[in-house]
Amino acid sequence: MKFTAFSFFFFLFFSFLTPIHAQNDPYLHRRYDALHDSPMQQKFRKLAPMPAGVVYVQQPNEGEKEMREHFRNMKKLGFNALKQIMPLPTWTIEQISSVALEEGIIPWWYGEGGYEEITPALLEQLGIAKSLSMNDIIQHPKMVNYQKEVAKKRIQNIEKYIQNSPDKKFMRVTSVAYDPEIGGRGVELSDKGEALFLDWLKKRYRTVENLNQAWNQYHAGLFLNEQRVLSDWDDVAKNWRNLTGREYNHVKDIYRFKVEHNLGRIRESAAQFNRFDPNAPYRGGGELAVFHPFAWYGVDMEGIADVLTQYGSFYPSMHFSWHYNLVKGEITKSLYQQASLMNDFNKGGWTGGWESTGGPMQMDGEKNPGHNNSYYVGPDELMQLYLSQLAAGFKGFGIWCWNARSAGKEGGEYSLLDRNGQITDRAVAIGQLGKAMQKYRFELWNAHKEPLVGILYDWENEATWGAMSIPGREDFRFQPVKARIGISNLLMTNNVPFEYLTPNDLFKGLAGRYKVLYLPAMLTMRKELLPLLKKYVQEGGRLVMDLPSGWYDENTVNLPTGKGSEFEQLFGATIDDFQFSGTNRQLRISGKEVQGFTINSTATKARVAERYDNGKPAILEHSIGKGKAILLGFQAALNAFETSAKASFPLLQYTLGAYSSSYSCLNALVYRLAAPEADHYFVLNESTAQTVALTFKNHSYKRITDAVTGAPVNISQITLTTKGGRWLRAEK
Numbered sequence: 001m002k003f004t005a006f007s008f009f010f011f012l013f014f015s016f017l018t019p020i021h022a023q024n025d026p027y028l029h030r031r032y033d034a035l036h037d038s039p040m041q042q043k044f045r046k047l048a049p050m051p052a053g054v055v056y057v058q059q060p061n062e063g064e065k066e067m068r069e070h071f072r073n074m075k076k077l078g079f080n081a082l083k084q085i086m087p088l089p090t091w092t093i094e095q096i097s098s099v100a101l102e103e104g105i106i107p108w109w110y111g112e113g114g115y116e117e118i119t120p121a122l123l124e125q126l127g128i129a130k131s132l133s134m135n136d137i138i139q140h141p142k143m144v145n146y147q148k149e150v151a152k153k154r155i156q157n158i159e160k161y162i163q164n165s166p167d168k169k170f171m172r173v174t175s176v177a178y179d180p181e182i183g184g185r186g187v188e189l190s191d192k193g194e195a196l197f198l199d200w201l202k203k204r205y206r207t208v209e210n211l212n213q214a215w216n217q218y219h220a221g222l223f224l225n226e227q228r229v230l231s232d233w234d235d236v237a238k239n240w241r242n243l244t245g246r247e248y249n250h251v252k253d254i255y256r257f258k259v260e261h262n263l264g265r266i267r268e269s270a271a272q273f274n275r276f277d278p279n280a281p282y283r284g285g286g287e288l289a290v291f292h293p294f295a296w297y298g299v300d301m302e303g304i305a306d307v308l309t310q311y312g313s314f315y316p317s318m319h320f321s322w323h324y325n326l327v328k329g330e331i332t333k334s335l336y337q338q339a340s341l342m343n344d345f346n347k348g349g350w351t352g353g354w355e356s357t358g359g360p361m362q363m364d365g366e367k368n369p370g371h372n373n374s375y376y377v378g379p380d381e382l383m384q385l386y387l388s389q390l391a392a393g394f395k396g397f398g399i400w401c402w403n404a405r406s407a408g409k410e411g412g413e414y415s416l417l418d419r420n421g422q423i424t425d426r427a428v429a430i431g432q433l434g435k436a437m438q439k440y441r442f443e444l445w446n447a448h449k450e451p452l453v454g455i456l457y458d459w460e461n462e463a464t465w466g467a468m469s470i471p472g473r474e475d476f477r478f479q480p481v482k483a484r485i486g487i488s489n490l491l492m493t494n495n496v497p498f499e500y501l502t503p504n505d506l507f508k509g510l511a512g513r514y515k516v517l518y519l520p521a522m523l524t525m526r527k528e529l530l531p532l533l534k535k536y537v538q539e540g541g542r543l544v545m546d547l548p549s550g551w552y553d554e555n556t557v558n559l560p561t562g563k564g565s566e567f568e569q570l571f572g573a574t575i576d577d578f579q580f581s582g583t584n585r586q587l588r589i590s591g592k593e594v595q596g597f598t599i600n601s602t603a604t605k606a607r608v609a610e611r612y613d614n615g616k617p618a619i620l621e622h623s624i625g626k627g628k629a630i631l632l633g634f635q636a637a638l639n640a641f642e643t644s645a646k647a648s649f650p651l652l653q654y655t656l657g658a659y660s661s662s663y664s665c666l667n668a669l670v671y672r673l674a675a676p677e678a679d680h681y682f683v684l685n686e687s688t689a690q691t692v693a694l695t696f697k698n699h700s701y702k703r704i705t706d707a708v709t710g711a712p713v714n715i716s717q718i719t720l721t722t723k724g725g726r727w728l729r730a731e732k
Contacts, residue, residue, distance in 0.1 A: 027448065027450050027451075027513050028509075028510060028512055028513045029448045031508070031509060031510060031513075032347050032348055032448065032510065032513065033045075033347075033348040034348060035347045035348040035349075035505070035508060035510070036305065036306070036309045036346055036347060036348040036349030037309070037348055038309045038310050040281070040309070040310055040311060040312065041309060041348065041349055041350060043117050044113055044281075044313075044350045044395075045445060046117075046118065046134065047112055047113065047115055047118070047134070047138065048134070048395075048441045048442045048444075048445040049110065049111050049112040049113035049115075049350075049395065049396060049441075050111070050395055050396050050437045050438055050441040050444065050445075051080065051081040051083075051106070051109060051110060051111030051112070051113065051352070051396035051397070051398065052078060052079045052080050052081065052111075052396065052397060052430075052431070052433075052434025052435075052437060052438070053079065053080070053081035053082060053083035053109050053111065053354075053396070053397065053398040053399065054074060054079050054081075054082065054083055054358065054398070054399045054401065054402035054416060055082070055083045055084040055085070055086065055398070055399065055400050055401035055402055056070060056071075056082055056084075056085050056086065056096070056100070056401075056402050056403070057086040057401055057402070057403050057404065057405055057406070057415075058085075058086060058087050058088045058091060058096065059403065059406050059421070060088065060406055062088070064099060067096060067099055067100075068099060068103055070402065070403070071099065071100050071103035071104075071105045072103055073423060074105055074402065074431075075103065075104050075105060076431075077423070077427060077428060077431025077432075077434070078430075078431035078432055078433070078434035078435035078438075079105070079402075079431055079434050080104075080105065080106060080111055080434065080438070081105065081106045081107075081108065081109060081110070081111040081396075081398070082097075082100055082105060082106070082107045082108065082109070083109040083354060083355075083398030083399060083400070084109065084398070084400075084401075085097065085100075085107065086401075086405075092159075094155050094158055094159050094162075097155050098152070098155055101148060101151055101152065101155070106151065107151070107155075108280070109283065109354050109398045110280065110281045110283070110312070110313065111396065112138065112147075113281050113313070113350070114151070114154070114279055114280045114281060115138075115147045115150065115279065116146075116147065116150045116279050117279070118134075118137060118138075118143070122146075123137065126140075126142045126143060126146055127142065128140050128142055128143060134442070135441075135442060150279065154277060154279075154280065157276070157277065158170055161276070171269075171272055171273060171276065172269045172272075172273070173273055173280075173282060173283075174282065174283045174284065174286075175265070175266040175269055175270070175282075175283075175284035175285075175286065175304070176284075176286035176287060176288075177262075177284075177285055177286040177287065177288040177297075177299045177301065177304060178262075178286070178287070178288050178297050178298070178299050179262055179265065181193075181265075182196060182197075182258060182261055183258065183298075185296060185297050185298070186296055186466070186469070187251055187254050189254065193258075196257070196261060197254065197257050198233075198236065198237055198240075200257045200260065200261075201236065201253070201257075202233060204253075208230050208231065208232055208233060208235070208236060211230060211236065212229045212230055214249060214253075214555060215230075215243065215247060215249055215250045215253075216247050216249055216555065216556070216557065217229040217230060217247075219247075219557075221244070221246060222243075222244060222246060222247040224239055224242060224243060225242060226244075245470055247556075248464060248467035248468060248552075248556040249467075249555045249556045251466075251467035252295075252460075252463045252464065252466075252467050252556070254298070255295050255296065255298050255463050255466065255467075256463075257298075258298025258299075259298055259299065259300040259303060262298065262299065262300075262304075263300070263303050263304065263307055266284050266304060266307050266308075267307050269282070270282040270284065270307065270308065270310075270311035270312065271311070273311070274310075274311050281311065281312030281313050281350075282308065282311040282312035282313075283308070283312050283313045283314070283315055283354055284304050284307065284308050284312070284314060284315075285301065285304055285305075285308075285314050285315040285316055285317075285342065285354075286315070286316070286317060286355070287317040287322075287355070288301075288316075288317075289316070289317070289322065289323035289324075289338065290316065290323075290337065290338045290341045290342060291323060291324065291325075291326040291327065291334070291338070291481055291485070292323075292481075293462060293465070293466055293469075293477040293478060293480075293481060294459065294462060295459055295462040295463035295465075295466045295477075296462075296463075296466035296469060296477045300459055301341075301342065301345050302345040302346075302459070302502055302504065305345045305346035305349060305351075308346075308349065309349055312350070313349075313350040313351065313352055313354070314342065314345070314346040314349060314350070314351045314352075315342070315351060315352050315353060315354035315355060315398075316338060316339070316342040316353070316355070317355040317356075318335070318338060318339070318353055318355065318356040318357065318385065318389070319355075319356070319357040319361070319365075319400070319414070320357055320361060320365075320373075320375040320377065320381075321357075321361040321364055321365025321366065321373040321374070321375060322365055322366045322373075323338065323366070325366055325368040325371050325373070326478060326481065326482070326485070327485065328371055329371060329372070329373075329375075331375075331381070331384065331385075332384055332388075332669065332684055332685075332686045332723070333488070333489055333492050333493075333669065333686075334485075335384060335385055335388035335389075336388040336391060336392055336492065336669070336671060336684075337484075337485065337488050337492075339353070339388050339389045339391075339392035339393075339394055340392040340393075340499070340500060341457070341484075341500050342392075343392045343393040343394060344393075344499055344500040344501065345500075345502070347505065347510075350395060351393060351394055351395070352389075352394050352395055352396040352397060352398070353385075353386070353389045353394050353396070353397040353398065354396075354397070354398040355398060355400060356385060356386070356389070356397050356398065356399055356400065357377065357382075357385065357399070357400060357414055358382070358399040358400060358401055358402070358414055358415050358416040358426070358430075359377050359382075359404070359413065359414050359415045359416055359417075359424075359426060360375065360376065360377045360413060360414075361373075361374065361375055361377065361413045361414055362374035362375070362413070363413060364409065364410050364413055364414075377426070378425070378426055379424075379425050379426040379428070379429035379430070379724075380721050380722060380723045380724035380725070381723055382426050382429065382430055383429060383430070383433065383724055383725045384684050384723065384724065384725045386430060386433055387433075387682045387684065387725045387726075387727055388671075388682070388684070388725075390437070390444065390673075390680075390682065390727070391671035391672075391673065391680075391682035392671075393447075393448075393449065393673070395441075395444060395445060396437070399416060399430070400414050401414055401415045401416070402415060402416055402417060403415050403416075403417045403421055404417070404419065416430065432708050432709075433708055433727075435708075436707050436708045436727065439707075440680075440707060440729065443675045443677055443678060443680070444673070444675070444680070446675045446676060446677075447673035447674060447675035447680060448673065448674055448675075449497060449499050449672070449673060449674075450497060450662075450672065450674045451497045451498050451499035451513065451514055452496055452497050452498065452514070452515050452516060452656070452659055452661060453491055453496060453497070453498040453499075453514060453515070453516045453517075453518055453655065453656075454498065454499055454500070454501045454511075454513065454514030454516070454517050454518070455484060455487055455488065455498055455499070455500050455501070455518050455520065456500075456501060456502070456503075456506075456517060456518065456519050456520075456522065457484065457500050457501070457502055458502065458503055458522065458524065458526065459502075460503075460524050460526055460554045461480055461521075461522050461523055461524040461525075462477075462480045462481075463524075464523050464524040464552055464556055465477050465478075465479050465480050465521075465523060467556065479521055479523075479638065480520070480521050480523070482521075482637075482638055482641040482642075483520035483521035483546075483635075483637035483638045483641065484500075484520055484637070485641050486520070486636075486637040486638055486639065486640030486641030486642075487518055487520045487636070487637040487640060487655075489640060489641070490640045490651060490652060490655075491652075491655075492669055493669075494652055494661070495661050495663060495664045495665055495669070495670045496652075496656070496661045497661060497662075497671070497672060499513075499514070501513075501514070501517075503526060503529060506529065506532050506533075506536075507532070511532065511535075511536040511541060512536075512539065512541075514541070515541070515542060515659050516541070516542045516543075516544060516655060516656060516657075516659060517533070517536060517541060517542070517543050517544070518544045518545075518546075518637075518655060519543070519544070519545040519546070519549055520546055520549075520636075520637035520638075521546065521547070521548060521549060521635065521637055521638055522545060522549035522550065523548055523549065523551045523552060524551070524552045524553065524554055524556070525549060525550045525551075525552070525553065525559050525567070526553065526554045527553050527554070527559070527566070528554075530566040530567060530570055531566065533570055533629075534566070534569065534570045534624065534629075536627070537570070537624045537625065537627040537628065537629050538624050538625030538626065538627060539625065539626060539627065540625070540626035540627045541627045542627055542628050542630070542656075542657055542659070543570075543627070543628070543629040543630065544630045544632065544654065544655050545571075545629075545630070545631055545632065546632040546634065546635060546636040546637055546638075547578070547596070547597035547598065547599065547632065547633065547634060547635045547636075548578060548597040548635065550567055550575055551578065561574055561575040562574050562576075563602075563604060568604055570622070570624070570629050571606060571620060571622050571629050571631045572603065572604055572605035572606030572607075572620065572622030572623075572624075572629070573601050573602060573603045573604055573605075573606045573617065573620045573622065573631060574601060574602045574604065575599050575600075575601050576599075576600040576601060576602055577599065577600040578597060578598075578599055578600075579597075579598045579599060579600055580596065580597060580598065581593075581594040581595060581596065581597075581598045581634075582594070582595040582596060587612045587613060587614060587618075588612065588613040589610050589611070589612060589613075589618050589619070589633075589634070589649060590610060590649075591613075592649060594612070594618075594634045595634075595635070595639055595642075596634065596635035596638060596639060597634065597635045597638075598612065598618070598633055598634060599633050600616055601616070601617050601620065601631070601633065602617075603617050603620055605622055606620040606621055606622035606629075606631070607620070607621045607622070607623075608620055609621045609630075610633075612633070617633065618633040618634070619631070619632055619633055619654065620633070628657070630654060632651075632654060634649070636649070636651050636654075660697070661697070662696065662697045662698055662699060663681070663694065663695065663696050663697065663699065664694075664695050664697075665683060665692055665693065665694045665695070665718075666692065666693070667687070667690060667692050668683050668684060668685055668686075668690075668692045668718075668720060669683070669684040669685075669686065670682065670683050670684075670694065671684075676732075677731070677732060678701075678729050678730055678731045678732055679699065679701070679729075679730045679732070680707065680727065680728070680729055680730070681694065681727075681728040681730060682725060682726070682727055682728075683718060683720065683725060683726045683728065684720075684724075684725040685720035685721065685722070685723060685724050685725060686723070687722070687723075688722045689719075689720065689721050689722045689724075690719075690720055691717050691718065691719050691720070692718050692720060693715065693716045693717065693718065694715040694716075694718060694728075695715075699730070701730040701731055701732060702731045702732065703730075703731050704728055704729065704730045704731070705728070705729050705731075706726060706727070706728060706729075707727040707728065707729040708726075708727055713726075713728055715728075
């Protein structure tokens with residue numbers, strides 16, 4: 001969340017390397033891969049694990065014979081791992097793990113990611129030729145048998161640990177994003193949380209004077225009871241809760257504290273597991289949907305990904321009935337956005353769909369009186385889910401579940417098998433996808449997005465919106481989420497490749513990866529970002545920012561936007577006031593009504609591209625060096641989220657300028673991953689069955705096939721099922 005000395009080192013180091021990278025690595029893939037590099041991640045890249053995992057739920061009266069039949073069916077269909085095992089009281093996870101292993105199913109979510117590292121010494125020990133490809137080495141019978149013995153030892157070690165532990169349980173092997181140990185959502189703190197928060201404040205600020213400065217106690221109306229500033233740490237302990245809710249930065253500090261406490265818990269748990277078994281990955285991330293306000297929950301997903309760099313894999317939960325209230329059940333676009341944001345938090349690291357749905361759900365799900373969380377889930381809907389994950393950069397999935405719970409909550413739901421335990425068309429379809437993932441595992445591990453647009457996500461901005469989310473204005477915390485969805489929907493509809501990025505990515509020199517940087521509803525603009533953004537523009541980037549942005553700095557102090565400010569130097573204009581259109585005054589741009597935030601601004605160096613009908617500048621374009629900074633005087637991304645928005649401006653034109661996507665497909669969504677051997681296109685259908693055409697601007701290929709079936713594909717006649725999708729492999 002902060003620009004540290006380490007980040008500054010990265011910035012200087014990578015800034016020096018930029019010209020070299022730009023010559024033969026225009027998308028800075030090598031820098032991207034380095035962002036979450038570690039010995040553990042290097043092992044994953046070498047092995048290229050692609051788990052196609054499922055959860056086995058042992059049914060009443062099921063014994064060894066029945067479970068072996070399940071595991072054989074899994075393997076036959078294309079599944080190769082168990083995401084989880086849910087045993088009966090008469091069995092243990094370890095006993096079932098041993099049976100699965102005997103049937104060729106790796107009994108853990110990480111599949112081959114838990115292999116002992118394949119070194120030259122190991123190859124020599126096993127008598128396997130070093131000249132073989134890694135794919136052949138992994139499939140070599142001697143290697144398979146050796147790694148099976150490694151797995152057996154792991155099971156034995158787990159059994160010993162359980163026997164020797166006081167509670168007869170194994171240690172925690174995964175983390176959740178949100179843990180209520182120190183308090184609930186928002187500003188709620190438990191007694192333990194309050195005590196730890198005060199300790200955290202002392203470590204963070206060292207002196208009460210520093211705290212007074214950070215908490216804006218020298219600003220009128222914000223100091224303690226409007227009488228005095230905080231005097232000493234005893235005073236802080238007694239009275240910090242009496243600070244006015246008008247002061248936002250102390251609220252953000254509660255979020256920051258929760259984040260750091262949570263990351264410490266995850267780090268400790270991951271390190272403990274790694275000491276137990278350094279070959280086995282730890283996973284973290286969890287149930288919190290990307291359409292929830294992370295900061296308000298006290299969660300920093302990018303921080304979790306950073307912790308897991310040394311230990312394992314990052315993942316989201318993706319269940320239709322639990323995550324899509326905000327988008328009113330829209331799935332097709334939302335799946336890719338959810339997977340992309342999580343993958344992009346973990347650039348260069350292993351991200352997977354380790355908690356994803358397998359079947360219909362009607363009785364379970366998130367509470368929302370205004371939205372029905374019951375879904376039809378067939379093979380087409382599931383194909384959209386898992387193709388979206390692959391397209392976003394995920395390497396593998398873990399499905400809840402193979403067979404459903406047999407009683408109680410979730411009974412009969414979520415599963416690949418039907419209620420009677422029979423194999424379904426959706427199980428067959430996703431199994432075939434699993435086989436294709438295995439076939440192209442090394443290509444997919446070497447593949448990258450090649451984004452045209454980068455959409456900035458900043459935890460500090462989301463935290464500011466969250467701090468403003470007081471009773472009666474709870475919707476504030478969802479505004480940055482809505483803005484992100486809005487601009488993403490626009491780009492997806494028009495087949496424009498994009499990627500989410502964070503300030504840390506900018507600090508580490510990744511800005512040159514994007515021709516366009518879009519800043520949606522960036523209410524908080526960190527002061528330290530302004531020089532980086534100016535440098536980006538000077539070097540040829542196109543920076544686009546909409547409203548409401550540039551209101552506060554990271555400490556919720558009004559951002560300087562007047563003449564001579566860094567903001568004015570970047571955008572060639574001042575923001576004199578924020579205004580609003582659509583209530584008591586209706587403004588227009590080019591005859592079209594403007595809804596929401598607007599500005600009063602003064603163009604100092606910028607060209608006024610459009611004016612409101614009151615004559616004031618509405619859209620400003622500032623040329624700096626080789627690039628341009630564009631200030632959009634309306635809430636473009638927020639309005640793109642609202643389907644009822646009256647505004648209809650050429651937002652795509654303002655965003656892209658002269659740039660355009662290298663591929664297009666009318667009436668379908670298309671995502672692309674680029675690999676040295678082949679490009680992979682994922683074509684998804686939002687409507688009823690149709691035939692579409694995929695065209696390329698500057699790509700040529702030897703042949704294009706369906707990656708799942710292997711059949712040749714005529715790209716001028718791509719057939720799509722209702723709410724379905726296709727994975728095309730374009731060989732170079």
